[in-house]
Structure formats: C-alpha cells, structure tokens
Amino acid sequence: MQRSARKGRARFAGTRGQALVPALLFLLVGGIGLYVAFGSFQMTGAKMKLQNTADAAAYSAAVLQARDYNFAAYTNRAMVANQVTAAQVVALKSWIDELDATYAGNPDTEDLIQTAAAHPSLWTTPNRRGRLDIAPVRNALDALLPTVAQGIGSITRALSDAQTGYHMALITAIxxxxxxxxxxxxxxxxVTSGYFTSERNAVQLIAWQSYTTIVTPAGKLDNDHLADVVTDAQTLDGFVKRRVSSRSVAPDYQQLDDQASATCRPAGRITINVTHVGGTQLRTDKKGWQSIDASTAHVITPCTGAVDTIAGHGGSTNGNTRGYMTNPPFVSWSDWKGYGGYYNFGDHTSPTPGLLIPDAMAQQFTLGPGPSLDSNNGGLLPYEDIAGTPTAEDAPRITIEVEREADTLNNTPGLHGAARMQVDNGSARGVMRALASAQAYFVRPAEDPFGASTSGALLHASEWLRADGKREYPSVFSPFWQVRLAPVTDSERAAAREAQMPHDTPAASRR
Incomplete structure (x- = not known):
C-alpha cells in the first residue's frame, strides 16, 4: 500500500505545470489583443476628438457669419430710424418757415385786403401778433435744426461705415x-493651411461672400430695399407724409369777416379763410429729403367773387440739392414725384403728379428747396443687403478642414509598436484630417395650427412673433439669424480625400 501511494504521488507530481503553457499562450494572445484594442481605441478616440474640434471650428465660423447679418440688421434699423428723424427735421423746418411767411403776409394778398376790406387792421393786427408769438420758436428751430440734421447725418454715416468695415473684417477674421x-x-x-481660400473651397467661399452686398442707393432711380422700408406707410408718421390743416384759428388769426370797403362794389362783406397743406418726400434719386409747405387764402369779396391767393410758403431739404429738377428751370411732372408713391408734397387735389398744384406750392418749388440742412450726409447712405430675393432660410455653408499630425495621436510611450505589430493610424501622408460645415440661418417663429409658437429649439419663441402673423423671409433688416451645423457634401469629402493622396500616386491606385 505504501509503494502504491508513492507511485500515485509521483504521477501527480509529473503533471504539475502543464496548465501554465496554455495560460501563458492565452495571456500572450490576450496581451496582443489588448494592445491592438488599446491602439485602436486611441485612434478612434483621436478621430472623434478631431471631428468634434472640426465641428467647433466650423460652428464658430458660422457664429461670425450670423453676427455679420445680425449686426447689419441692427445698423440697418438704426439707419432707418435716423432717416425718419432726418425727414422730420426737414419737415419741421419747412413747416415753421411757411408759418412765419404766412403771418408775414404775401404782398398780393395784403394788397387785396387793403383794397377790399373796410377794416384791414382786423387782418393785419392779429397776424403781426401771431408772428411775434412764434418768433422765439422759429429762432430756436433755425439754430437747432441744422445742428440736429448734421448730427443725425454723421451718426448715419458712422453706422454705414461701421457696417461695411465689420463685414470686410469678418471675411478676414473667420x-x-x-x-x-x-x-x-x-x-x-x-485648420489646414490655405484651405479656406483654396480651389476646393472656392465655390463655397464665393457663394458666402456674394450672399450679401454693399448697396449704394443715392443717385439711382431704381427700386431699393432700404428706401422701401424708410418710405413705408408704417415707418413715416403723419406729420412727415401729409400735413393738412386750417391756418384760420379763433378768435381772429388768419381769418377775416369784415364789411367790404367803399371801393369794392356792390356792397357786401369780405371773408377770408386760410388752408395749409404740406408734405415731405424722399427724392426719387434718393439723394435727400425735400419738403414743401404752402398756405392758400380763400378770399370772397363782392367785387371779385371767390379767389384763391397765396398766403405763404416754405421749403426745406437735406442732401445734395443739385438736380432736384430734371430740366431746370422748367418743372416737369416727374419732379413732383417722391419715392414710394408719394407725390405733390401732400396735396392730393389731383391724383396726377404736378397737376392742380396750389400756386403757393408751385411758387416755392420754382424758388428751389433752399439751403440744405445737411449737404454731406443727407439722403440714403450705403448699406449691406442680401443680393437678390432669398426664399430659403439657409445662408451659404462654411466648411472647415482641421488636421493633426499622426505622430501625435498615440500619447502612450512604448505602445507605438513596430513592424507587423505597429497599429496603423489610418492617416494619409502622416496627417489626420476632419471636415465640418456650419451655416447661419434665418428663423422668425410663426403661429402653428394649435396656437403654440414653435421654431426649432428657440426659447420664448412666442415673443419673436410678427404682429401680423405672416411669414418673414430672410433679410438683413431683422436680427433673427441663428447658427447650426450642416452636413458635409460627398463632393467635399471626395475632394478632401483626393487632396490627401500623394501627387505621384497613379490614379488607378487611388481608388
């Protein structure tokens, strides 16, 4: 029994260590697999990080694109507001000049009253008193309005220059x-050196740079977007567009009801009422605003019957006043037209420009618009606008290519491998690259059928709604430009792969 036990123990001792060989083989294979997997994970992680970096770079470029359009929208709106202010200043100057001239009296009208009225002082005394009353106001406006007009013009010029400079700077900064x-x-x-201006990106770069343009409206007779906005009926107030009123104010200003003089036969009474009309128009060449105010005395006497005479007139302008008439000194019907459908400076006795104009207004137009309140910066100044009429909400894409040297991908020393054990990083010519595209897009929320305003992921979208509920197309007059990533096209990826191939590689081997 003892001998048998010793033999069993000897056989058992002879089998010791037999499992070590497969275990070592398993560890070797597992180690190789772990090494390969670790290297692959590093490559995959590096590629993902590189793509995220490309996305961030493209998105940042599109942010500048959207800022350009939003900045243009804010400055365009500011220029519209300044143009409205300029029109109001021109209108106020014309109105106060006409009021002063009316109280001063027109020689022909004054002579008629002196001849036909039994008590001319009933007309002249209130007029002198009225002119004295408005004298401080006119003096203040005469001193203030040119300064205001020139200040507004300088601010508008600064906005125009800033808009152009900002747009050009962003093209370089992106x-x-x-x-x-x-x-x-x-x-x-x-970013891949030279990619943004390379032939691969040429079409996209041209599309982006030509999406907006700097428009110079002054001196042109065609339609203009800024002029359309400025002269819109909801943009200009009633005082600018059409000033219609009665100059006859109780108890005795600019009105008369008196016994006719002895020289006016047959016996009877003389009555006078004065009406006023005026308006301010953007000239069709967009070089400035022009305003005319005119008052007409409606006189009824026994000796003359009903006659209309000139009571007073005034005018004002800004911008370049040369060429305000098409063929001076002759007044053409087209000279009575303003941009945006305005005509006859608020007098709508006739629907035809230049027809049935009050004598006082015609006389003021013949005399000219007078000295310009702002000859340097009046009229519409250059501004940025979208070229053409866009209907799609997307602006042109901006594609960015980033790159990283392949030898920086593996950050673990000793795990680069060699010969057949080296892990291929999949780079071309030792460089790993990634493409990403982004773009600005215009979004103005609309009311959906269920009454909730929605638009992508915008917060508080209901506060962005148009009051009229209409759809708004892209423009650089509304600051509703946002940013999003965009898909890279197959042609761009193919061009990127082609650019990474060695130039001496045969075409067949590139496939």
Missing amino acids: PETADAVARRNQSDTH
Whole structure:
C-alpha cells in the first residue's frame, strides 16, 4: 500500500505545470489583443476628438457669419430710424418757415385786403401778433435744426461705415477664428493651411461672400430695399407724409369777416379763410429729403367773387440739392414725384403728379428747396443687403478642414509598436484630417395650427412673433439669424480625400 501511494504521488507530481503553457499562450494572445484594442481605441478616440474640434471650428465660423447679418440688421434699423428723424427735421423746418411767411403776409394778398376790406387792421393786427408769438420758436428751430440734421447725418454715416468695415473684417477674421478655436480645443490641431481660400473651397467661399452686398442707393432711380422700408406707410408718421390743416384759428388769426370797403362794389362783406397743406418726400434719386409747405387764402369779396391767393410758403431739404429738377428751370411732372408713391408734397387735389398744384406750392418749388440742412450726409447712405430675393432660410455653408499630425495621436510611450505589430493610424501622408460645415440661418417663429409658437429649439419663441402673423423671409433688416451645423457634401469629402493622396500616386491606385 505504501509503494502504491508513492507511485500515485509521483504521477501527480509529473503533471504539475502543464496548465501554465496554455495560460501563458492565452495571456500572450490576450496581451496582443489588448494592445491592438488599446491602439485602436486611441485612434478612434483621436478621430472623434478631431471631428468634434472640426465641428467647433466650423460652428464658430458660422457664429461670425450670423453676427455679420445680425449686426447689419441692427445698423440697418438704426439707419432707418435716423432717416425718419432726418425727414422730420426737414419737415419741421419747412413747416415753421411757411408759418412765419404766412403771418408775414404775401404782398398780393395784403394788397387785396387793403383794397377790399373796410377794416384791414382786423387782418393785419392779429397776424403781426401771431408772428411775434412764434418768433422765439422759429429762432430756436433755425439754430437747432441744422445742428440736429448734421448730427443725425454723421451718426448715419458712422453706422454705414461701421457696417461695411465689420463685414470686410469678418471675411478676414473667420479663418483665423476657426484656427484659434481648433487650437483651443486641441493644442496639436489646426485648420489646414490655405484651405479656406483654396480651389476646393472656392465655390463655397464665393457663394458666402456674394450672399450679401454693399448697396449704394443715392443717385439711382431704381427700386431699393432700404428706401422701401424708410418710405413705408408704417415707418413715416403723419406729420412727415401729409400735413393738412386750417391756418384760420379763433378768435381772429388768419381769418377775416369784415364789411367790404367803399371801393369794392356792390356792397357786401369780405371773408377770408386760410388752408395749409404740406408734405415731405424722399427724392426719387434718393439723394435727400425735400419738403414743401404752402398756405392758400380763400378770399370772397363782392367785387371779385371767390379767389384763391397765396398766403405763404416754405421749403426745406437735406442732401445734395443739385438736380432736384430734371430740366431746370422748367418743372416737369416727374419732379413732383417722391419715392414710394408719394407725390405733390401732400396735396392730393389731383391724383396726377404736378397737376392742380396750389400756386403757393408751385411758387416755392420754382424758388428751389433752399439751403440744405445737411449737404454731406443727407439722403440714403450705403448699406449691406442680401443680393437678390432669398426664399430659403439657409445662408451659404462654411466648411472647415482641421488636421493633426499622426505622430501625435498615440500619447502612450512604448505602445507605438513596430513592424507587423505597429497599429496603423489610418492617416494619409502622416496627417489626420476632419471636415465640418456650419451655416447661419434665418428663423422668425410663426403661429402653428394649435396656437403654440414653435421654431426649432428657440426659447420664448412666442415673443419673436410678427404682429401680423405672416411669414418673414430672410433679410438683413431683422436680427433673427441663428447658427447650426450642416452636413458635409460627398463632393467635399471626395475632394478632401483626393487632396490627401500623394501627387505621384497613379490614379488607378487611388481608388
């Protein structure tokens, strides 16, 4: 029994260590697999980070694109507001000049009253008193209005110049900004040198740069977007568009009801009432605003019957006053037209420009608009606008290509491998690249059928709704430009792969 036990123990001792060999083989295979997996995970992680960096760079570039359009919208709106103010200043100057001239009296009208009225002082005394009453107001306006007009014009010029400068600066800043964002995300990553202006990106770059343009409206007779907005009926107030009133104010200003003089036969009474009309128009060449105010004395006497005479008139303008008449000194019917459907400076006795104009208004027009309140910056100044009439909400895409040297992908020393054990990083010519596109897009929320205002992921979208509920198309007069990533096209990816291939590689081997 003892000998048998010793033999059993000997056989058992001879089998020790036999499991070590497969275990070592398993560990070797597992180690190789872990090494390969670790390297692959590093490559995959690096590619994902590189794509995220490209997305961030493209998105940042599109943010600048949207800022350009929103800045243009804010400055365009400010210029519209300034043009309205300029029109109001011109209107106020014309109105106060006409009021003063009416109280001063027109020689022909004054001579008629002196001849036909038994008591001319009933007319002249209140007029002298009225002129004295308005003298401080006119003096203050005469001193203030040119300064205001020139100040508004200078601000508008500054807005116009800032808009143009900002637009041009962003074209230069976008590649630099995209590169800075890429480096901040990954210090060893940068935008591919020269990509933004390369032939691969030429079509897209031209599309983006030509999406908006700087428009110079002054001196042109065609339609203009800024002029359309400025002269819209909801933009201009009633005082600017059409000033119609009665100058006859109780108890005795600009009105008369008196016994006719002995020289006016047959015996009877003389009555006078004065009406006023005026308006301010943007000239069709858009070089400035022009305003005319005129008052007409409606006189009824026994000796003359009903006659209309000139009571007073005034005018004002800004901008370049040369060429305010088409063929001076002759007045053409087209000279009575303003931009946006306005005509005859508020007098709508006739629907035809230049027809049935009051004598006082015609006389003022013949005399000219008078000195310009702002000859340097009057009229519509250059502004940024979308070229054409866009119907799609998307602006042109901006595509960015970023790259990273392949030897920086593996950050673990000793795990680069060699020969057949080396893990391929999948880069072309030692560089890993990624493409990303982004774009600005215009969004103005609309009311949906269920009554809830929705528009993408906008917060408080209901506060952005148009009052009229209509759809608003893209423009640089509304600051509703947002940013989103956009898909990279197959042609861009193919061009990127083609650019990474060695130039001496045969075409067949590139497929």
